[in-house]
Amino acid sequence: MSESDSQLDQSDAASRATNATPPSDAAAPADVAFRVMRLESVLYELADPSPTAHLIEAESPYRYLAVPIALADAIALEHALNKIEGRRPTTHELMTQVLTRLQAEVIAARIVSYAGGVFYAELDLMTPRGREVFDCRTSDALALALRQGTPAPILCAEEVLASYYA
Numbered sequence: 001m002s003e004s005d006s007q008l009d010q011s012d013a014a015s016r017a018t019n020a021t022p023p024s025d026a027a028a029p030a031d032v033a034f035r036v037m038r039l040e041s042v043l044y045e046l047a048d049p050s051p052t053a054h055l056i057e058a059e060s061p062y063r064y065l066a067v068p069i070a071l072a073d074a075i076a077l078e079h080a081l082n083k084i085e086g087r088r089p090t091t092h093e094l095m096t097q098v099l100t101r102l103q104a105e106v107i108a109a110r111i112v113s114y115a116g117g118v119f120y121a122e123l124d125l126m127t128p129r130g131r132e133v134f135d136c137r138t139s140d141a142l143a144l145a146l147r148q149g150t151p152a153p154i155l156c157a158e159e160v161l162a163s164y165y166a
Helices: 010-019 071-081 091-101 138-146 158-164
Strands: 034-043 052-057 064-068 105-115 118-127 130-136 154-157
Touching (some): 034 071, 034 158, 052 071, 052 154, 071 091, 091 138, 105 138, 118 138, 154 158
Parallel strands (some): 105 154
Antiparallel strands (some): 034 154, 052 064, 118 130
16 A cells, blocks of 8 residues: 555545446445445443444434444444554454555445344455455444544445335
8 A cells, every 4th residue: 555545535535435346246236325424433231232333424314323243343343443452453453454564455344235133244445456345244344444544434335224214
C-alpha cells in the first residue's frame, strides 16, 4: 500500500467501493445499492444474552442496525473502535498486519444480506493481483475495516436495511 493510498479519507474509499466493478465471481451484483454506515457503539446488557454492534447510516434517513455478536467479538470491536491495541496482537490486529505486508488494502466491509435474524457480510480487498472478495462474519468485517490506518467504509445493502425494517 502506498503512502498516498493510506491517506485516502473514508468518503473516497466509500466511493471506490461502491463504484468498483466486481469480478465475475463476486457475490454482490454490480447494481446493488449500498448505504455508508458507521459503527456507533458496541453494547452489552446483562439482561440480553448477546452483545450488539450498533451501526447507523452516515446520511439521512439515519437508519440503524443492531447486529448480535459474540462477547469476544464485542470486545474486539470495542478495541478497534477505540484504537486500543493489546500487549500481544489479537487476531484482527495480526490479520491487519498480514494484509499490510502483503500490500492488500481493505476497500470495504459490506453487509450483503439478512436472513433468519443473521447478517451476512463480505470483505472487499484490493491486492497487487487484483480485487478479491471474501465471505466473512459481520463482526470480523467490521473489526478489520476499523483496524485499517484509514478506516475502510462500512457499507450495507439497501435491501438489508429494507428487510431489517420490514
